[in-house]
Amino acid sequence: MNAVGATTVEAPGGRSLRTLFRKRRRTDRGVSFPELAWVHHLRQQELSAEHHGPYEGPAEQRYREFVERFEAANGEIVSQYWCTTEASGIALTIKRRPLLLTDTVRLHWATDWSTKDKPKLMRLLYECETLAVKVQEVLRDTSRRLAIQALFNVISFVLAFAETPHTSDEKAVSEISRSTRAGLKEIDTYYRHAAERSGQITYVGGMLFGMLPPLLISVAGWIVIGHNNSSAVGIGLLCFSVGAVGALMSVLSRLSSGKVSVDWEFGKDTLRTLGSLRPFVGAVFGVMTYLALKSGVIGIDLANKAGSSYYFVVFSFAAGFSERLAQDMLLATTLESVVGSGKGAQPKGDDETGLTTTSV
DSSP states (O other): OHHHHHHHHHHHHTOOHHHHHHHHHHHTOOOOHHHHHHHHHHHHHHHHHTSSOTTOSHHHHHHHHHHHHHHHHHOEEEEEEEOSSSSOEEEEEEEOOSTTOOOEEEEEEEOHHHHTTOHHHHHHHHHHHHHHHHHHHHOOHHHHHHHHHHHHHHHHHHHHHHTSGGGGOHHHHHHHHHHHHHHHHHHHHHHHHHHHHHHHHHHHHHHHHHTHHHHHHHHHHHHHHHHOTTOHHHHHHHHHHHHHHHHHHHHHHHHHTTOOOOOGGGOHHHHHHHHHHHHHHHHHHHHHHHHHHHHTOSSOOOTTSTTHHHHHHHHHHHHHHOHHHHHHHHHHHHHHHHHHTTTTOOOOSSOTTSOOGGGO
């Protein structure tokens, strides 16, 4: 007895922090939706057996526990449909986020059990689920909520039909397939229109993030210019930043006119990365234009003009705003200086680039 008592007393003291952490991690483990669907099926079987009062048996308690753990990881279940004879179902969850962050809306499904011997319905549900994945990965905010709710209705309808005896009727199955695909076509059309705008917003968000370094550089440029109004370094830094602003304004103006098209299925991270690089490209064109003007490659005399730094800023903004303009301007002047020097070449009205030096 003493040995047993000694063992009982020493056991708590022998627990390590690692053991406690592992035990807590097992207890707090999330629940997948297929697990929740299976536990719900066991709960329905317990209700049918009538061995316990309504909502009082062990399966009921286990189901409530699984729901609590599932909602803790994925958010509150706001819409759900469960098959009555198979362990299948679908649920829509909303995970609330603080402050101005948008809520996370997701669709969860487990449909294989109810359609395992119904290949046509299984293929139909796979089409629904494929579109649901696209919607959840691409869309955002209200458009995502609307599309997911529409998909929830379609999938629930197919699952409800899968439990009826009409699944053996080819004509009924064909009619369900036709109406379901018509509904999916409408959702897909809405998805494509909303995805285009969502991709543009993600791209612009990346551009705004990419504007942070040029803004910091512009502050440095203003500080340098404040000490020396004719500082080439300060004006160069300012032109670098202004070129980035020009690139930003170029994209925003084309967005308003519907001339910007992005591939929204690249993924949000890829679009943000591409967007963040766009101001840098404009900034490089801006500083190259400044260097071209400063070095005299472009035939515009700014040396004796008061406030010539303003001219540099304007040209840098134009270069960032229009990459084609900057390329044509730099190429035209470079080609003319290389080909025409020492040969008595006369300026032409238009060269191969379609621009002349005096047109800039």
